[in-house]
Amino acid sequence: MKISSLFDAGNIEVVSLDRYDDIQLKIRKDNGSDFAQWFYFRLQGAAYQPCTLKLLNAHECAYPDGWQDYQAVASYDRTNWFRVPTRYEDGVLVIEHTPLAGSVYYAYFEPYSHEQHLNLIGQAQGSGLCQVSDLGSTLDGRDLNLLTIGHEVESDLKVWIIARQHPGETMAEWFVEGLLSRLLDPQDATARALLDHATFYIVPNMNPDGSVRGHLRTNAVGTNLNREWQSPSLEKSPEVYYVREKMKETGVDLFLDIHGDETIPYVFLAGNDGIPSFDERLAELQERFRQQLLLASPDFQTEFGYTPDQFGDANMTLATAWVGHTFNCLAFTLEMPFKDNANLPDDDFGWNGQRSLRLGEAMLTPIYGVLGRLR
Template sequence: MKITAQFDSGNIDVISATDPADIRLAIRKDNQSDFYQWFHFRLHTPHIEAHTIKITNVNGSAYPDGWKNYQAVASYDRQTWFRVDTEFNGQELVITHYPEAESVYFAYFAPYSYEQHLDLLQQAQLHDRCQLVELGETLDGRDMSLLVIGEPDDSKRKIWITARQHPGETMAEWFVEGLLDRLLDDDDAVARSLLDKAVFYVVPNMNPDGGVRGHLRTNAIGVNLNREWQSPSMEQSPEVYLVRQKMLDEGVDMYLDVHGDENIPYNFLAGSEGVPCFDERMRSLEQNFRQYLLMASPEFQNEHGYEVDAPGKANMTVASNWVAQQFNCMAFTLEMPFKDNDKLPDALYGWSDVRSMKFGQDSLTAILAIVDQLR
C-alpha cells in the first residue's frame, strides 16, 4: 500500500500507512505560513476491503468549522469526482472508502491542475475575439495570464473577473471555465449581446504557484494575495501588482473576484458596502445584480453570507473593496461552497466542478441584465 502527493497540487504527509483500517495522514502547511486545509493525494492499494483514512491535524487547520458536515471527494479517473463517507470527530477527519480499483485519488475539492489551466488559456485564445496577454511572472517564474475577450472600445463596459487568489479554492477556476465556454460560444445570444456592449478581462488563476504547491490560501512565500491590494509589491505579491497595474491602465466598470468558502454551504455574494465611496447608486447596482443572479440561477441565494461591513469600515486590502473604491464601480466577492449547496443538495456529488461551471455560465445572464446600468 502506498500514499503519495508528489504531483501538481498534491498535499499530504504520511504518518503511517501499513494497515488499511488505520491509515494516518497530516496536511502540510502552506510554505512560510500557518494556513492549511487543502489536501490532495493518491492511494494505491492491493487490499480489497474498506480503508479508513484519518487526517490527524485538521483540528488546527485554517477553518476547523469547515470540516463539520464536510465530505471529501474521490476519483478513479481524475475526471469524475464524487463524495465519499467522511466524518469529523472533533479531532480528526475520518474518510472511509472501499476502493473499486487499485488506485484512487482523494482531494478537498475537485482539483484544477496547472496543465488544465494552460489548456484553458490556449483553447480560449483560438477564438477570434479572445487575446491572451502575459502580464509578467510569479515568484516561481510562472506566467501571469490575462484573457481579453471582445473588441476594445471606449463606449464598452470593462468587466473584470479574477479567480483563485486562494489557490485551494479550485471551484473558482471551474466557474471561470464555464463562463468562458459560454462567452466564447458564437451561437449563444447572451454572449453575443454582452460582447456588443462590454469587454471582459479574465484572470482564470491569480495564484498559479500556490496551486502547484498544494497551498490553500497563499502564494509561493506564504502571502495571502487577497490582503495585498492596497500596496502590492513585485517582491511579495507580483500576482496582485501585475493585475492591479493592468486594471489601472484599462479601467474597471464591474468586478467579480471568485472564491470558495469552507464554512457556509451556499453560493453568495459579498458586496462593498463598507468602502468610503459607497452611495445609493452603488447600493442600487448591488441590489439589482443580486436579483438578476437569483433569477438567472437557482443555485444562488441571498439570505446566507458574510456580515455586511459598517459604513467606512471595509478592509481596503481586499480586492473587491479596493476595486470598488478605486474605480467607483460595482465590485463583488463571489463565494461558492466546499461542501454542498444546501439550497439544492446533491448527496452523490455535493457542490462540484460541474455545478461550478454551470453557475459560471448562468452568471453571464445576470451580467447582461446589469451591463447597461454600470455607467
C-alpha cells in the same frame, strides 16, 4: 500499500501506513504560512479493502469549522469525482472508503490542474474572440495570463473577473471555464449582446504557484493575495501588483472576484457596503445584480453569507473593496461551497466542478442585466 502526493497540487504527509483501517496522515501547511486545509493524494494497493484514513491535524487547519458536515471527494481517473463518507471527531478528519481499484485519489475538492489551466487558455485563444497576454511572472517563474475578450474600444464597458487568489479554491477556475464557454459561443445571444458593449478582462488563475504547490490560500512565499491590494509588492505579491497596474490602464466598470468558502454551505455574494465611496447608485446596482442572479441560477441565494460591513468599515486590502472604491464601480466577491449547496443538495457529488461551471455560465445573465446602468 502506498500513498503519494508528488504531483500537481498534491499535499499530504504520511504518519503511518501499517493497517488499512488506521491510515494516519497530516495536511502540510502552505509554504511560509500557517494556512492548511487543502489535501490531495493517491492511495495504491488497497483495492477492496475497507480503509479508514485519518487526517490527524484537521483541528489545526485554517477553518476547523469547515469540517462539520463535510465529505471528501475521490476519483479513480481524476476526471470523475464523487463524495465519500467522511466525519470529523475529536479533532481528526476520518475518511472511510473501500476502493474498487488499485489506484484511487482523494482531495479536499475537485482539483483544477495547471495543465487544465493551460488548456483553458489555449482553447479560449483558439475561439478567435480572445487575446492572451502575459502580465508578468510569478515568484516561481510561472506566467500570469490575462484573457481579453471584446473590441477594446474606449466606449466599451470594462468587466474584470479574477479567480483563485486562494489556490485551493479550485471551484473558482471551474466557474471561469463555464463563463468562458458561454461568453465565447458565437451562437449565444447574451454573449453577443454583451460583447457589443463591453470588453472582458479575465484572469483565470491569480495564483498558479500556490495551485501547483498544493496550497490552500497563499502564493509561493506564503502571501495571502487577497490582503495585498492596497500596497502589493514585486517581492511578496507580484500577481496582485501586475493585475492592479493593468486595471489602472484599462479602468473598471464591473469587478467579480471568484472564491470558495470552507464553512458556509451556500452560494452567495459579498458586496461593498463598507467602502468609503458606497452610495445609493452602488446599492441599487448591487440589489439589481443579486435579483438577476437569483433568476439565472437557483443555486444562488441571498439569505446566508457574510454580514455586510458598516459604511466606512471595509477592509481596503481586499480586492473587491480596493477595486470598488478605486474605480467607483460595482464589485462583488462570489463564494461557492466546499461542501454541498444546502439549497439543492446532491448526496453523490455535493458542490463540484460541473456545478461551478454551470454557475459561471449563468453569470452572464446578471452581468447583462446591469450593463446599461454601470456608468
